[in-house]
Amino acid sequence: MGSISRENGLRTWIEVDRKAIKHNFDIFKSLIPKKTRFMAVVKSNAYGHGLVDFSKEMERLGADFLGVDSMTEARALRRERIQLPILVLGYTMPALFSEAAENDISLTVSSFETLNALRKAPAPQQKGKPLKIHIKVDTGMHRQGFMLNDLQQVIMNSQFSIFPPASKRLLPAPRLRQAGRRAGDFQVEGLYTHFAAAKNPAFPKDTEDQLKEFRIWISAFKKVSAGWPLRPIYHAAATAGTMLFPASHLGMVRVGIGLYGLWPAPEVMQYLKGRITLRPALVWKSIITEVKKLPAGSRVGYDLTETLSCASTVAVVPVGYWHGYPRALSSIGRVLVCGKECKILGRVSMDMLIVDVSAVVHPKVGDEVVVMGGKDELPVSAAGLARALDASWYEIVTRLNPLIKRTYL
Secondary structure (H helix, E strand, O other): OHHHHHHHOOOEEEEEOHHHHHHHHHHHHHHOOOOOEEEEEOHHHHHOOOHHHHHHHHHHHOOOEEEEOOHHHHHHHHHOOOOOOEEEOOOOOHHHHHHHHHOOEEEEEOOHHHHHHHHHOOOOOOOOOOEEEEEEEOOOOOOOOEOHHHHHHHHHOHHHOOOOOHHHOOOOOOOOEEOOEEOOOEEEEEEEOOOOOOOOOOOOHHHHHHHHHHHHHHHHHHHHOOOOOOOOEEEOOOHHHHHHOHHHOOOEEEEOHHHHOOOOOHHHHHHHOOOOOOOOOEEEEEEOOEEEEEOOOOEEOHHHOEEOOOOEEEEEEOOOOOOOOOHHHOOOOEEEEOOEEEEEOOOOOOOOEEEEOOOOOOOOOOOEEEEEEOOOOOOOOHHHHHHHHOOOHHHHHHOOOOOOOEEEO
């Protein structure tokens, strides 16, 4: 919409389609049992779509949880009065444990170092507000998490005992003590793992093996938590697992890339083609700010890396690699100008693109440019740009500069 540029004086902006978001949300809700909770993963500025606005859409649509990377993101959501439960998926510094408890933000615990830090943490300032934790276990990805041989130590070791004894099962949260004083209360809200290779339906064994190992952890946790008023939430499936492995749905799924209308991998798209349709929600737009005619033989851009083979009309588009348009797309990227596909000429600059607009009838300053967006098969889509770079569209969208104005339509 060119009116967005004219009314707000914007040279570049991102439009996010609420109808596409709802479509994708409904697709994933239809894949899981009614009792399975739904976590919307909104980390990394909601995969470039705008952390706060996208999270508000998830709250409005009925998500059960939000997944973020850090306390910085969680804090931003609480500041905007978003009330949904939030799980920090990444590491949290011990100095922030109290803030997390006070703001009802759940934290991932994936190492004995963090458990030890919890043991030493001061009690929350507000009574009745224990810190909620989700224990992360490593079933095969070998990134975050306790290994299987840690299981008994996690459960039984008195120094890190996180489960109430049978006589105290009615307590709302386990308590730790150190040197005669009460340490920070915390509550085991969840247990989870992450699949390393769930994106190729032709090779399910690795995921099945991970799920099998995770079930050992689930079984052990069920035994020790039998009398708790709050049972742990067990979760393993991200977007691909949710789509391909129904047995992994468990108590909650964590859907990220699929909510934004992007497939977790080409193999998943091919396997589910005709059965599931996702709608990309994001379109990145800009305008033409200058037009000129150049004769054949003109050399274009930094280092004069491209020479025009014929007389051409070129335009300047005021975005570049600072905005998140990869410099690696120099001389190979494409944009849409007035609906026509136009090639990037020469180097991508920090804040500008030079574009061949010879195919556009009477191009002029103010004409709208689609820098990124649309269906996966289009060369200007996130998937299309990723194909041109032999890269990941996860990286393409998450690197969009957060200072670019996002408008939800």
